[in-house]
Structures are given as C-alpha cells and as structure tokens.
Amino acid sequence: xxxxxxxxxxxxxxxxxxxxxxxxxxxxxxxxxxxxxxxxxxxxxxxxxxxxxxxxxxxxxxxxxxxxxxxxxxxxxxxxxxxxxxxxxxxxxxxxxxxxxxxxxxxxxxxxxxxxxxxxxxxxxxxxx
Amino acid sequence: xxxxxxxxxxxxxxxxxxxxxxxxxxxxxxxxxxxxxxxxxxxxxxxxxxxxxxxxxxxxxxxxxxxxxxxxxxxxxxxxxxxxxxxxxxxxxxxxxxxxxxxxxxxxxxxxxxxxxxxxxxxxxxxxxxxxxxxxxxxxxxxxxxxxxxxxxxxxxxxxxxxxxxxxxxxxxxxxxxxxxxxxxxxxxxxxxxxxxx
Numbered sequence: 001x002x003x004x005x006x007x008x009x010x011x012x013x014x015x016x017x018x019x020x021x022x023x024x025x026x027x028x029x030x031x032x033x034x035x036x037x038x039x040x041x042x043x044x045x046x047x048x049x050x051x052x053x054x055x056x057x058x059x060x061x062x063x064x065x066x067x068x069x070x071x072x073x074x075x076x077x078x079x080x081x082x083x084x085x086x087x088x089x090x091x092x093x094x095x096x097x098x099x100x101x102x103x104x105x106x107x108x109x110x111x112x113x114x115x116x117x118x119x120x121x122x123x124x125x126x127x128x129x
Numbered sequence: 130x131x132x133x134x135x136x137x138x139x140x141x142x143x144x145x146x147x148x149x150x151x152x153x154x155x156x157x158x159x160x161x162x163x164x165x166x167x168x169x170x171x172x173x174x175x176x177x178x179x180x181x182x183x184x185x186x187x188x189x190x191x192x193x194x195x196x197x198x199x200x201x202x203x204x205x206x207x208x209x210x211x212x213x214x215x216x217x218x219x220x221x222x223x224x225x226x227x228x229x230x231x232x233x234x235x236x237x238x239x240x241x242x243x244x245x246x247x248x249x250x251x252x253x254x255x256x257x258x259x260x261x262x263x264x265x266x267x268x269x270x271x272x273x274x275x276x277x278x279x280x281x282x283x284x285x286x287x288x289x290x291x292x293x294x295x296x297x298x299x300x301x302x303x304x305x306x307x308x309x310x311x312x313x314x315x316x317x318x319x320x321x322x323x324x325x326x327x
Contacts, residue, residue: 046205
C-alpha cells in the first residue's frame with residue numbers, strides 16, 4: 001500500500017516551496033509531495049486549476065492530505081476536491097492545521113504508512129481545539 | 130431566454146465588473162488583500178471571451194460554463210464563491226428559467242456552505258440573501274426593485290464587523306468600509322436587471 005501524498009497550498013509560491021523543502025529534508029522521499037502557490041495571474045493567491053494539478057502530482061492510492069495557509073487557499077482547495085472524479089474525491093482531505101508544522105507532521109505520519117484519517121488527525125492535533 | 134438576450138447579459142455583466150475593477154480593488158485594499166477587482170476582472174475577461182459560444186447553450190449549460198470559468202480563472206476566495214453560485218444555479222435552474230426564485234435560493238445556500246458563512250458577517254451573502262427574498266416575493270416591479278434592494282444591502286455592510294474572510298483579521302478596523310464582495314454582487318444584480326428591462 002502506497003503512503004498518503006501531501007499537497008501544500010499557499011498564497012505565496014515561495015512559502016509553498018519553502019514548506020515543501022522542509023518536508024523533504026525532515027521526512028525524505030517516502031511520500032509523494034507537491035506544492036502550489038500564486039493565483040492564475042501570477043500574483044499572490046491560489047487557484048483551483050493549479051491545486052487540481054498538485055493533487056494529481058502527489059496522487060497516491062492511499063489518498064492525499066492538503067495543507068493550506070489563509071482563507072482563499074482553503075476555499076479553493078475544497079472547491080478543487082469537489083471537482084475531482086467520484087473515485088478520487090473521497091480520498092482527499094483539507095487539513096485544519098498550520099501549513100508548515102502541519103505539512104511536516106502529516107508527512108511524518110504518512111511516511112510510516114498511516115491511513116489518510118490518521119495523517120489528518122496528526123496534522124490537526126496542532127490546531128487549538 | 131433567447132441566445133441574443135443571454136449574450137447581452139453575459140457581455141453587460143462582464144463589462145460592468147471589468148469597468149469597476151479599480152473600485153472593487155480599492156474597497157478590498159481597505160478590508161482585505163486588495164485583489165478583488167483584479168481577480169474578478171481576470172475571471173470576467175475569460176467569461177466575456179466565451180460569450181458567443183456560451184450564449185448558444187441552453188441556460189443551465191451556459192450557467193455551468195460561466196461558473197467553471199470563474200472557478201478556474203478568478204483565484205482568491207471569490208473564484209470558488211462566485212463559481213459555486215453559478216454552478217449551483219446551473220444544477221437547479223429549469224431550461225426556461227421559470228423557477229429562478231427557488232433555484233437562486235438553492236444557489237445562495239450553496240454559497241453559504243462553500244464559505245462556511247451566514248448573512249451578517251459582512252460578505253456577499255449580505256446582498257445575496259435580501260435579493261433572494263425579493264425574488265421570492267416577486268411582483269410586477271421586481272426588475273426596478275431588485276437593484277435598489279441590492280444597492281442598499283451592499284451599503285448596509287459598511288457598519289458591519291467582518292467575522293468571515295480576510296476582513297475578519299482586521300476586527301474592528303473592518304467597520305466603516307463596504308464589503309467588496311457585497312459591492313460586486315450588487316453591481317451584477319443591477320446590470321442583469323437593466324439588460325432585462327431593455
């Protein structure tokens with residue numbers, strides 16, 4: 001069984017790339033990892049099309065966990081999940097967690113072969129209840 | 130609705146949003162991240178470019194095409210929010226548009242779910258909800274009344290405290306500015322009514 005994949009979605013391409021760098025360094029190559037940042041016009045923001053592309057790049061049969069920064073990143077990620085085909089839609093979750101710490105914790109959990117639900121739970125333990 | 134009328138609607142709404150891009154951006158600079166006008170312009174540039182082909186589709190398919198363009202091109206939070214409004218409307222609307230009040234009600238519910246928001250939080254919902262109520266009431270003067278309902282609802286967001294969206298980070302500082310999403314919604318309502326009145 002493949003490990004859960006991780007997608008990082010930030011308004012800033014630099015933050016997305018930097019968070020992904022940290023995940024790679026701390027967790028290695030055991031999980032599929034993709035990141036995206038910036039709006040369709042090249043400014044700060046997020047876009048559904050590039051999030052769908054990132055989900056595709058990080059795709060794993062075990063599912064994909066998405067980590068986001070601010071409001072629009074979450075809304076666009078949820079929209080992207082809804083636009084997936086029926087087979088994939090139920091296997092992608094948007095985590096309610098801080099983007100950097102959440103990505104590292106989720107990837108660590110994923111690299112041990114945990115289920116999507118366990119990966120999400122571990123990331124979300126970082127959020128105030 | 131004939132393809133000619135649908136075409137006029139698409140072009141007029143697109144042109145009005147594009148013409149007001151600077152105003153929407155200025156409003157968003159006061160309470161958000163200053164990209165609402167730019168984002169909406171990008172989305173409606175794409176919608177306008179497809180106007181001819183879209184207008185030839187049946188109404189539900191046309192609304193779906195518009196919603197998809199907005200989701201893909203706008204970015205920010207307004208892309209999925211406006212996209213959801215049009216996509217939900219496309220699922221509910223009858224090909225002859227006769228069930229608009231009911232379909233619009235469902236679409237507004239879909240926007241609430243997408244934004245995890247309710248009216249009173251200084252968002253586009255503060256215009257969509259009164260417009261929905263006015264649509265449900267109907268009446269011969271509906272097209273004259275709707276733009277006024279929408280404009281005064283947008284005006285009513287000025288003293289509101291934002292508790293959703295980017296403006297909520299500003300807390301009390303969001304008070305005293307019109308919500309850019311409320312403004313863009315009111316703008317579109319007014320344009321649709323004006324075109325249908327002609």
